[in-house]
Structures are given as structure tokens and as C-alpha cells.
Amino acid sequence: MIDVKAVRADFPILERKVNGRPLVYLDSGATSQKPRQVIEAVARFYREHNANVHRGLYQLAAEATDLYEEARAKVARFIGAAPEEIVFTHGTTEALNLAAYSLGELLVGEGDEVVVTAMEHHANLIPWQQLARRKGARLVPVGVTPEGELDLGELAEAISDRTKVVAAVHVSNVLGTINPVPEIAELAHKVGAVVVVDAAQSVPHLPVSVRELGADLLAFSGHKMLGPTGIGVLWGRKELLEKLPPFLTGGEMIREVWLDRATWNDVPYKFEAGTPPVAQAVGLGAAVDYLSSLGMEEVRRHDLELTARTLEGLLERDYVTVYGPTEPEARGGVVAFNLRGIHPHDVATLLDQEGIAIRAGHHCAQPLHRLLGIPASCRVSFYVYNTPEEVDTFLSALDRVWEALG
Amino acid sequence: MSPYEEVILEHWRNPRNKGRLDAPDVDVVEANPLCGDVVRLQLRVRDGVVEDVRFDGRGCAISQAAASLLTDMIKGKPLAELKGMKDEHLLDALGGVIRTRLNCALLPLRALRKGLSSA
Ligand SMILES: Cc1ncc(COP(=O)(O)O)c(C=O)c1O
Numbered sequence: 135m136i137d138v139k140a141v142r143a144d145f146p147i148l149e150r151k152v153n154g155r156p157l158v159y160l161d162s163g164a165t166s167q168k169p170r171q172v173i174e175a176v177a178r179f180y181r182e183h184n185a186n187v188h189r190g191l192y193q194l195a196a197e198a199t200d201l202y203e204e205a206r207a208k209v210a211r212f213i214g215a216a217p218e219e220i221v222f223t224h225g226t227t228e229a230l231n232l233a234a235y236s237l238g239e240l241l242v243g244e245g246d247e248v249v250v251t252a253m254e255h256h257a258n259l260i261p262w263q264q265l266a267r268r269k270g271a272r273l274v275p276v277g278v279t280p281e282g283e284l285d286l287g288e289l290a291e292a293i294s295d296r297t298k299v300v301a302a303v304h305v306s307n308v309l310g311t312i313n314p315v316p317e318i319a320e321l322a323h324k325v326g327a328v329v330v331v332d333a334a335q336s337v338p339h340l341p342v343s344v345r346e347l348g349a350d351l352l353a354f355s356g357h358k359m360l361g362p363t364g365i366g367v368l369w370g371r372k373e374l375l376e377k378l379p380p381f382l383t384g385g386e387m388i389r390e391v392w393l394d395r396a397t398w399n400d401v402p403y404k405f406e407a408g409t410p411p412v413a414q415a416v417g418l419g420a421a422v423d424y425l426s427s428l429g430m431e432e433v434r435r436h437d438l439e440l441t442a443r444t445l446e447g448l449l450e451r452d453y454v455t456v457y458g459p460t461e462p463e464a465r466g467g468v469v470a471f472n473l474r475g476i477h478p479h480d481v482a483t484l485l486d487q488e489g490i491a492i493r494a495g496h497h498c499a500q501p502l503h504r505l506l507g508i509p510a511s512c513r514v515s516f517y518v519y520n521t522p523e524e525v526d527t528f529l530s531a532l533d534r535v536w537e538a539l540g
Numbered sequence: 541m542s543p544y545e546e547v548i549l550e551h552w553r554n555p556r557n558k559g560r561l562d563a564p565d566v567d568v569v570e571a572n573p574l575c576g577d578v579v580r581l582q583l584r585v586r587d588g589v590v591e592d593v594r595f596d597g598r599g600c601a602i603s604q605a606a607a608s609l610l611t612d613m614i615k616g617k618p619l620a621e622l623k624g625m626k627d628e629h630l631l632d633a634l635g636g637v638i639r640t641r642l643n644c645a646l647l648p649l650r651a652l653r654k655g656l657s658s659a
Contacts, residue, residue: 483638509576
């Protein structure tokens with residue numbers, strides 16, 4: 135069991151009042167709050183060790199490089215990978231753009247196909263749209279069942295000899311659905327396609343082992359897992375990373391440069407052009423330490439408890455529609471919903487008056503909202519510092535919104 | 541819950557001038573694609589004056605209440621006067637609008653301006 139009281143004491147922002155009420159932060163799916171361990175690790179880096187990495191011949195530069203590489207090793211251990219398989223990026227979005235660009239150059243040509251799902255965040259959709267346009271390839275979308283799950287039958291039909299890439303989200307940031315990545319990977323690998331997983335909502339919340347998932351490339355962001363903004367990860371199988379051409383080019387990613395050509399550095403450095411987000415990587419290392427000390431099994435259990443309580447409360451209110459699976463076990467710690475006839479923005483604004491922060495909008499998943507037949511939705515999402523009492527506060531505030539506007 | 545002043549709640553619950561006009565002189569639709577708010581504004585103009593007005597739409601309480609209130613404000617007014625209408629006129633009449641929602645409140649005014657520029 136997570137000692138939520140002790141955890142909360144680590145997050146300075148939770149002492150804040152919003153509109154005169156204690157902050158109830160229910161938007162960790164957008165970005166998580168940060169414990170002082172992370173804030174201090176970043177500050178300590180700037181105060182004591184700041185220098186550029188991999189270039190200085192002096193003591194500080196060596197310390198900075200060690201800390202940066204130590205962070206890489208921590209992240210690798212956290213997801214069951216080797217350090218050279220961890221490429222630091224600025225976030226999930228950059229990691230997925232890297233994947234789409236480099237895979238496109240390596241193996242996608244005219245008439246080839248890229249399979250995506252209708253529940254993707256724009257970050258795992260638009261890079262593939264752009265790739266298809268650039269290469270004359272075809273984007274093949276796979277639908278979602280009425281229960282909010284990926285239509286595996288449709289997926290099996292969509293995958294063919296022409297499929298070069300299958301890109302899918304691990305945990306949907308709207309429906310909360312946990313997609314069966316091992317099954318997706320099995321279908322894709324049968325035809326030799328590469329599997330790219332958007333793990334932005336899963337790595338922060340579930341125990342993830344990249345070997346067990348069976349994916350080939352996997353992306354996530356530090357800021358959603360207690361770490362700083364500006365740091366993200368692309369994990370890739372080493373053999374694949376070695377074959378992939380670079381995405382961003384410039385300093386650091388090269389071995390030898392002539393005026394008219396260059397050769398590339400080893401992985402992962404081949405993909406880390408320019409000065410990386412060093413302090414942010416160090417902060418992410420501290421975040422991973424924090425999550426590991428809680429234990430990811432426990433983090434998952436805690437999310438599950440809050441999600442179950444929320445689902446139960448929402449489903450028993452007849453003015454609420456919930457999107458996605460109704461079984462908490464089938465979900466990450468994300469619940470999207472709407473109040474009958476009330477725009478989500480009104481719900482979010484009214485809850486904010488009571489210090490409750492929720493997300494309202496299309497959550498960067500417009501095609502999914504079109505599929506659901508709604509312009510927008512409300513979303514609550516949880517993390518290690520949220521309590522069952524906060525869920526109750528949220529639910530009773532929702533009743534007041536309904537009274538005011540329903 | 542205070543950002544929804546009584547005016548907003550009142551117009552949200554009892555919208556004025558909601559519906560359609562036959563053969564309007566001005567007929568405009570304006571939308572906030574990001575949130576799906578839509579306002580349609582129709583005017584009948586006689587001798588440079590707004591003789592009748594209707595609105596229709598869907599979306600949040602603020603955008604729809606603002607549209608309703610705006611129809612009340614412009615009925616019987618000369619077009620020349622409406623062309624000089626400032627954001628503040630509508631926002632003040634609404635009892636003030638929270639910063640994060642100004643876009644919603646001003647949607648019907650954008651529709652009016654679009655309609656006037658083509659009238
Ligand atoms: C499922 C999913 N994919 C991708 C992203 C994009 O992450 P970032 O904005 O950190 O690049 C997010 C976060 O908004 C997300 O929830």
C-alpha cells in the first residue's frame with residue numbers, strides 16, 4: 135500500500151490553495167506534479183554540477199556526463215532495457231516524430247501501409263500522416279469497439295504484406311483503455327512490420343517491461359511521471375536503432391565530419407543531436423527512483439482503487455455518460471465523461487471554483503471524439519498523491535454543477 | 541459557483557430570441573472549432589436598424605448565454621452603432637467573464653462583426 139499521506143508531504147504544490155480551497159489536482163494525465171526529490175535533483179545539478187555533456191575535459195563536465203548517463207541507466211532499468219537502447223528526446227512527441235521519420239526513411243515506400251488506431255493522441259497520428267504523404271504510402275486506421283476497446287478483428291484484417299509499421303497507444307489518454315500490445319506485436323511481426331508504441335500514459339502508471347510487451351520502439355515523457363518537462367524517451371531494440379538513420383542532425387550525433395558529408399555516432403548518441411536536456415534527464419532519474427521506491431505494482435494498485443471509485447460514482451449518476459471500458463481493470467488511471475447537455479468547459483470552469491483541476495476538451499484526440507460523436511469531453515486522471523476523499527469531493531462538486539446548469 | 545453570474549445562468553436557462561428568421565438580411569455562423577461552440581446569428585434590417593434578430597447554436601453555457609444576451613442588446617439598434625460595439629460592452633453586460641473563457645463569451649460578437657462587415 136502506498137502511504138498517500140507521506141507521498142503528499144513530498145509534493146510542495148499540494149499545499150497550495152486554489153480559489154480559497156485546497157488544490158484537488160485531477161489532471162496528472164496532462165502532466166504530473168513533482169516531488170521535492172525531483173525539484174531538488176534539478177536544482178542541485180544547476181547549483182553543483184552544471185556543464186555540457188560529452189565534450190569538456192574538465193571535472194564539472196565529467197560530473198555532468200556521469201549524471202546524465204546515470205539517468206539513462208536508471209530509465210533503462212525501470213523499463214527492463216539496456217542503456218544504449220534509451221534515446222533521450224524532449225518528450226513523447228519528439229520521440230514519435232523521430233520514429234516516424236527514421237522508420238520512413240528506412241523502410242516505407244510508395245504503396246506501403248502504416249496501420250494506426252482511431253484512439254491515437256495526435257502525437258502518434260500526425261507524424262504517420264506526414265510520413266504517408268511524403269512517401270506515397272497509405273495510412274490504415276483501425277477502429278474502436280462500442281465498449282471502447284481496440285477492434286482486434288479489424289486490426290488483424292488491416293495488417294497485410296504491405297504493412298511496414300503498426301503504431302498504437304498503450305493506454306488511451308481518453309478512454310483509458312489498456313491495449314494488448316503483445317497481441318498487436320504478434321500480428322504485426324507475422325508480416326515483418328515494426329511496432330511503435332505510444333507509452334506516454336502507461337510507463338508512468340503501470341509496471342512496463344519492454345521485452346514482455348514485444349514492441350520495437352516505445353515513447354514516453356518525463357513530465358507525466360513526476361519528472362521535469364522537456365525530457366522524454368524513445369526506447370528501441372538495439373538492432374533496429376543501429377539500422378535506423380538519424381532524425382535531427384548536428385553536433386554530438388556525429389563521428390566524423392567533412393564539408394560535404396558525415397558519419398554517425400553509435401546508438402543512442404546518433405539520435406541525440408545538440409545539447410541534450412541534461413538537468414531534465416537528471417530530474418527524470420530522480421523521478422524514476424521515486425516511483426521505484428513506491429513500487430510500480432503499488433502505483434498501479436493505487437490508480438486502480440481511485441479509478442474504480444470514480445467509475446462507480448459516475449456510473450450511478452444518470453446525468454453522466456462515461457466513455458471507455460466500465461471495468462476498472464481494463465483501464466489506466468484515466469476517466470473521460472460528459473454531463474448531459476452541458477459543455478465540458480463549463481464543468482471544468484465550475485469545478486475550478488472549488489479548487490478542482492480537471493481537463494476539458496478533445497485531449498489531442500479529435501478523431502476519437504468524432505468517433506464518439508462529441509466535440510469534447512471532461513477527463514479526470516490520477517496519480518500517487520490523489521486520495522479517495524478527493525474523488526468524493528470531485529463527485530459531489532459534479533452534483534452541484536448539474537444543479538447549476540443541468 | 542461564481543464565474544457564472546446570474547445573468548449567464550438566466551440566459552442559459554431561458555434563452556431570448558432563439559430560433560430562425562424567414563428571409564433574414566444577415567445570416568452568419570461563427571464557431572470555435574477547438575471546443576465545438578457554434579453560434580448562428582440572423583438579423584432583419586429595416587432603414588439601417590435591426591428590426592428583428594434570432595440566434596441558434598450549441599456549446600457551453602457562456603457562449604450560448606452571451607449570444608442570447610447579445611440579441612437583446614442589439615434589437616432596435618442602428619447598424620452604425622453596432623459597428624462600434626466593443627468587447628467590454630458585452631462582457632460587462634454579462635457581469636464579467638473569467639479570463640480562461642473570454643473566447644467563449646466573445647463568439648457571438650465575432651459572429652455579429654462578421655455579419656455586419658458583409659451587410
Ligand atoms: C497518449 C499520449 N501520447 C502522447 C502525448 C504527448 O506527450 P508530450 O506532450 O509530452 O510530447 C500525450 C500527452 O499529452 C499522451 O497522453
